[in-house]
Amino acid sequence: MPGPIVRDYKNGSIVYFEKDKTEDIYVLQKGRVVLTYTSIHGTEIKEDVKIGEFFGVKSSIGKYPREETAQVIGNATILVFKSQEFEKFVSDKPHLIIKMLKVFSSQLRSVHKQTREVLGQGESKSPAFELMNVAEVFHRNSQLDHAGYAYRKYLETYPSGFYEERAKNLLELTKQGEAYPISIPELLYRNESPAKNQSEMNEMLHTMAHTKSESAVDPNSLQARYDKGTIFLNAGKIKEAIQIFQEVSSVPEVKSQDEEQIKENSLFYLGKAQFKGSDFGGAVQTFSTYLKKFPTGHLTKENLYHLAIVHEELGEKDKAKQFFQRVIKLPPFDDSLSEDSKSRLEYEG
Amino acid sequence: MHDALMESMYGRFGKEFQNDEVLFCEYEQGNDFYLIKDGKVKVTKTIGNTVKTLDILESGDILGEMAILEEQPRSATAIAVGLVKALQFNRANFEILMSKNPALAFKLLHIFSSRIYDQKRRLMMLLLDDMQAKVADVFIMLYEKQYASDVYNSIVLNLTVEDVANWCAQPLGEVQKTIMGFVKGSKIDLYPEKIVIHNIGDFQRLVNQKRKPQ
16 A cells, blocks of 8 residues: 655645545645634634644545635645555554544534534433433333333432432332332432432432331421321322321421421422312412412422423313423423423424 | 454453343443444433334444543433343543554544534534424435435435434424425425435525525
């Protein structure tokens, strides 16, 4: 195979034009070469090639049209490789390939990022929640092995994570070949901030407490009453659940931030219980009250989503649509609530 | 990569996955990337309450390559279809591995350059704000991939209306409407698994008009 050739270019010569389909790869030895790109957004970008630097590599290796125009400013000397010669040339210079790989890899990442932005997918706010959600979707779809894998990954990555107890319980079910339990409270999105983690985890453990309700908790405490409400709700005892959530959500005074949180949650669960009991009017009123009382509450998105569902149930498609649209405008933009709202909006046209 | 090279590296970096075994799961933190030696790997994504298959990768394909640069949650789930033999790499052994196997490094370079181009090409299509132009540009994009040189007679693209909707990330109903418009205008013929395009030039003109002046 002949080696690379040395070519002299006169001022203003074009080495290659954008969209050309040629496979040569170049190294600037002497003089100046300017690359002119058009960015994705249509602006023109100019970039100087450094002496000793390769150019035209990506389109040559990837075998696609040139993405930029290369023009010589002043006189220049350029080393020209055929693509096979280039491969041979770098084959004993792995450090050079690794350097190029890193450049390519960061370019790929940047294009990925732009694509996600255009698609409104943004960075996921809570990979912990999303991983748990993926596991539960597998479980619901009877893909027990895949669900088991994802629960295990959750527990490995977030050993004292917010959903730890839930993941353990559900993992156990997959091991026994058991389907996803319909009675389990739905997975609620939490933005796990480390400081709040412990109290939130405790709250969640209490929510899950139907297996350990005989704990040392004072049976008349707000927490205990709230737990009881969740158990009733899960067991389908709607009337009893509604009564408890009504009481808890309207207690005049709370003693701690945790209790404030319980009060807030209870109002949401009251709406859910009313919805489950087919009291759609009541549910609309409760979810709306939540939004008024806790405009930045941590269950705002869930409330909007449920309002949409209730309106759908009532046959009020326009209202349902409005609420689904509000859901998809709230981050994280690709969580299960957003995705489900999007698909329902598409279905409704 | 040459089979002999893959074979020689399999002893040290090889990993076997049984049918239906998970290579990695969406939102799992990723350290490793894989080069498939034998078998097929299904790539899925969770959408709402369902699991959707995005792609089937085969021998010679690479997956999880974004992990080369930094650890970040996986964007999809990879599941073995049948027995899969794969080479498994991570950031720690990556540089040593590449130094010893320039052919593999070169293969990666090739894959990355193609991926960058394909992604940029799709991004250009996504940035069009006209529905007709978006759908037309999906046709052009796939035509460019499938046909190396210019073709002036009818071309056949193996894709469904749903595929088109996925490519341009638009609601199926609207994409369907647009495609039926093209069918009525005798620009294309629609079959269950394929679309026949009578003159790709018509679509190129449409897209050029709609693409914002640069």
